[in-house]
Amino acid sequence: MNMLPVEHDDRAFANAQQFLLLAKRFWTTRLHESLRADYDAGALAVETDKPKVIANPEVSASVEIFSWLERHLQRQKYAGRYGLQHWLARDRDVHEAWLSRESAHAQTAGRLRLNPGCPVPSEFAAVDIHQHPGGVWQDPLAGMVYERGARTTTPMAGERHLDLHERLTGQLVADNGAPARLIDLGCGFGKSTRALYRHLPDCKVIAVDVATPCLMLAAAQANEDQADNIQYRQADARDCGEPNGSAELVTSTMLLHEMPAIHLPALFAECWRVLKPGGTMRHLDFLPSVQPREDAFLQWLHLGHARRNNEAFMAELLTVDLVSELTEIGFVDVSIEAFEEADNALSPEHPYWRFPWATVFARKPV
Amino acid sequence: MSVDQDLTPVGKPGAASPQGPVTGLVNPAPEQTFFADPAMDRLFGVLLNLSSEVFVLREQCAAMQSQLEASGVLQSVPMKSEPTPDEQATRAASQQAFVDHLLEPLLGTQLTKGVPQTGAK
Numbered sequence: 001m002n003m004l005p006v007e008h009d010d011r012a013f014a015n016a017q018q019f020l021l022l023a024k025r026f027w028t029t030r031l032h033e034s035l036r037a038d039y040d041a042g043a044l045a046v047e048t049d050k051p052k053v054i055a056n057p058e059v060s061a062s063v064e065i066f067s068w069l070e071r072h073l074q075r076q077k078y079a080g081r082y083g084l085q086h087w088l089a090r091d092r093d094v095h096e097a098w099l100s101r102e103s104a105h106a107q108t109a110g111r112l113r114l115n116p117g118c119p120v121p122s123e124f125a126a127v128d129i130h131q132h133p134g135g136v137w138q139d140p141l142a143g144m145v146y147e148r149g150a151r152t153t154t155p156m157a158g159e160r161h162l163d164l165h166e167r168l169t170g171q172l173v174a175d176n177g178a179p180a181r182l183i184d185l186g187c188g189f190g191k192s193t194r195a196l197y198r199h200l201p202d203c204k205v206i207a208v209d210v211a212t213p214c215l216m217l218a219a220a221q222a223n224e225d226q227a228d229n230i231q232y233r234q235a236d237a238r239d240c241g242e243p244n245g246s247a248e249l250v251t252s253t254m255l256l257h258e259m260p261a262i263h264l265p266a267l268f269a270e271c272w273r274v275l276k277p278g279g280t281m282r283h284l285d286f287l288p289s290v291q292p293r294e295d296a297f298l299q300w301l302h303l304g305h306a307r308r309n310n311e312a313f314m315a316e317l318l319t320v321d322l323v324s325e326l327t328e329i330g331f332v333d334v335s336i337e338a339f340e341e342a343d344n345a346l347s348p349e350h351p352y353w354r355f356p357w358a359t360v361f362a363r364k365p366v
Numbered sequence: 367m368s369v370d371q372d373l374t375p376v377g378k379p380g381a382a383s384p385q386g387p388v389t390g391l392v393n394p395a396p397e398q399t400f401f402a403d404p405a406m407d408r409l410f411g412v413l414l415n416l417s418s419e420v421f422v423l424r425e426q427c428a429a430m431q432s433q434l435e436a437s438g439v440l441q442s443v444p445m446k447s448e449p450t451p452d453e454q455a456t457r458a459a460s461q462q463a464f465v466d467h468l469l470e471p472l473l474g475t476q477l478t479k480g481v482p483q484t485g486a487k
Contacts, residue, residue, distance in 0.1 A: 011429065012422045019421035022465035023414075030466070034473055058474055060402075065472050068400040068410055076414060082422070308398065 016082030017152070020073055024155040027069050032353040035062055039297040046296035071131075071308040077149060079133050084145045096140050099216045106219035111227065115234040120210050123260055127312045136188070136211050143189045143217035150191060156352055157342065164341040164357075165195035165253070168284055171339075172196075172251060175361065176280045179203050179248035183274055185237035185267070186255030190218030192284075196251070197222070197230040205230045206247075208240045238266040242274045250274060250281040256360070257285050261316040265325060272329050275364040281331075286314065287358035290338045293348050302356055322360055331362035417468055424464065 038044040038059045078084050088095060106112035120137050128135050132149065136142045154161050172182075178200055187193045187207035197205040207230065209215055215232045222230050235241050237255060250271045256264065271281045288294055288302045306314035326334045339357040340346045399407045434440040 011426070015422045015425040016418050018425075018461065019418050019465065022462050023417075023469060025462070026466055026469045026472075030469075030473060061474055064400045064402075064406075065410075068407060069472070071398055071400070072411060072414055076418065080418070081415070082418065 010087075013082050013087045016080075017077065017084070017087075020077050021152045021155055023069070024073050024152065027066070027073065028155050028353045029351070031062070031066050031069065033351050035066055036297065036351070038062060044297075046300040067304060067308060070305065074131050074309055077152070078131050078145070084148045085133050088141050088144050088148070092141060095144060099140060099144075099213075099220065102220035102223050103216045106216075106223050106232070109223070109228075111222045111231055112215060112219035113231060113233045114212060114215065116212075118210055118234045118236065121236070121259070121263075123312065124210070124258075127310055129258065129310050129312070131310050136214055138213070140213050140216070143211070143213035143215070146214060147189045147191070147217060150189075154341070154355070156354075160342075162191070162195065165192045166199070167341065168192065168251075168253065168282075168339070168359075169195045169199045171359070172249060172282055173200070175282060176248065176278075176363075179279075181247045182206070182249035182251065183208065183240060183242055183247045185240065185250065185252040185271075186258065187214075187218060187232065187253075189214040190221055190232065192251070192253035193218065193230065193232075194221060194225070197227050198225065201229060203229060206240070206242060207232050208235045208237055210234065210236055238263060238270050240270060240274065244273055245276045247274050248276055248279045250279070252283045252285075254285055256283055257311060257314040257317045260313050261320050264320060264322075265329075268326060268329055268331075272331070272364060277364055278366045280361065280363045283360045284339060285317070285358060285360065286356050287336060287360075288318070288356040290336050290358050291356045292338060292346050293350075298356065301353065326360075326362045330365065332365050333361070333363040335361045337361070420468075421461075421464070425461075 035044065039046075043059045044063070076083060080086075103112060103114075107114070125135060125137060130149065132142070132146060134142065136146045139145075151161055154164070157163065172179075180202070181204045182196065182200070184193045184196060184205060184207040187209045188211070190207060193205060193207040197203070207218065209218075209232070212234060215234055219232050222232070233241065237252070237259075256267075259267070275281065286302065288298045291298060302318075303315055305311070322336060323334050337359055338346055339359050341354070341357045344350060345354060345357075397407070401407050401410075431440065
């Protein structure tokens with residue numbers, strides 16, 4: 001029997017993370033349902049982004065507990081005693097050596113192109129997004145920590161957490177057929193990118209991000225996949241380095257809300273620049289206003305999530321008139337729609353907390 | 367009665383305070399608060415830590431019991447290399463049930479039919 005202290009016991013870490021996931025499921029289902037029922041019954045209102053208890057003082061306790069738990073489950077997941085940061089750092093030397101080997105191999109194979117001179121935007125470095133200690137851009141292990149954390153971001157999905165990205169890939173192909181060349185902006189550790197290059201084997205995929213740790217992990221996965229149609233590049237999404245009019249498709253997943261709203265025009269202008277005439281773009285992100293059951297309660301959930309999860313620019317995105325911005329650049333067929341990340345997720349009767357997934361679509365005219 | 371959410375800005379800088387024990391963050395900012403009494407926020411933190419430790423202990427005990435049974439100390443059972451899908455499903459259901467039980471009080475609902483409340487405490 002292994003009697004090592006828990007600090008060295010992988011099973012203890014795995015079990016503690018499992019507890020946090022199961023607690024998050026409780027929060028996603030029963031606590032959320034309880035609060036929603038309070039709102040629907042008129043016991044809870046939301047005024048200017050602040051919840052207000054109308055009828056039942058006990059409802060205030062539910063609000064407090066719901067909010068506290070969201071904040072602290074995430075905090076424990078990353079930075080607690082059994083947090084992902086601590087867990088992976090125990091074997092730092094092993095992980096860093098692996099990442100270096102894989103990175104070197106990926107660069108030789110043309111799957112990775114790093115640019116050490118690529119600056120990390122100051123606002124990106126100023127906040128530990130998602131309560132991830134140190135953020136995703138400096139510690140060499142940050143990509144691995146981020147990837148582990150992302151497996152349980154959607155607690156109801158379980159082992160099927162990758163399904164969302166497969167669905168998005170399917171929608172991208174339905175937009176405009178299978179592209180010959182696509183650019184995935186703000187790719188992170190490649191969670192969405194992997195679905196793209198695997199399901200579009202005849203497509204050259206260029207995936208761009210500023211964070212070295214994430215790109216190295218993404219490239220390691222591409223090595224394992226022996227994928228020859230993907231290249232990860234270190235670059236700012238607003239200046240991706242691709243030639244003018246070179247891509248049939250530009251995409252991003254959860255990028256728009258990770259940058260200040262004032263940078264969006266430059267991002268969309270870059271999309272315009274690299275798209276071929278007739279090319280399309282689709283950005284997946286979070287927009288409550290297009291959800292089937294959009295109300296003040298949903299707004300409060302979302303804005304509260306932004307504060308509780310260290311999402312510095314998530315609220316700003318909601319103030320942007322994306323349709324106008326894109327139309328002004330010259331895009332046509334602009335549409336913003338709710339995205340069904342799982343079966344029946346968009347049903348008005350869907351009882352559980354979910355991200356307000358939505359896609360922003362536009363076409364560069366011929 | 368209005369319940370205001372804490373609007374502490376997101377970010378790293380904060381008042382001088384000891385270095386964080388796990389993350390090494392220097393001068394960590396005060397944590398967001400959600401309860402009318404900030405002591406409740408801290409108490410809940412201890413509670414969450416305890417719950418996590420109990421879950422870990424419970425799983426370790428289950429693993430120890432399984433090994434003791436397999437080696438004949440507790441009872442004789444065939445040695446299995448891996449849990450079957452049914453055993454995995456049973457274990458997963460047991461874990462979720464335990465966590466649901468642990469957190470049930472957060473719902474603030476009665477388990478029995480009580481006397482209708484008049485407002486007096």
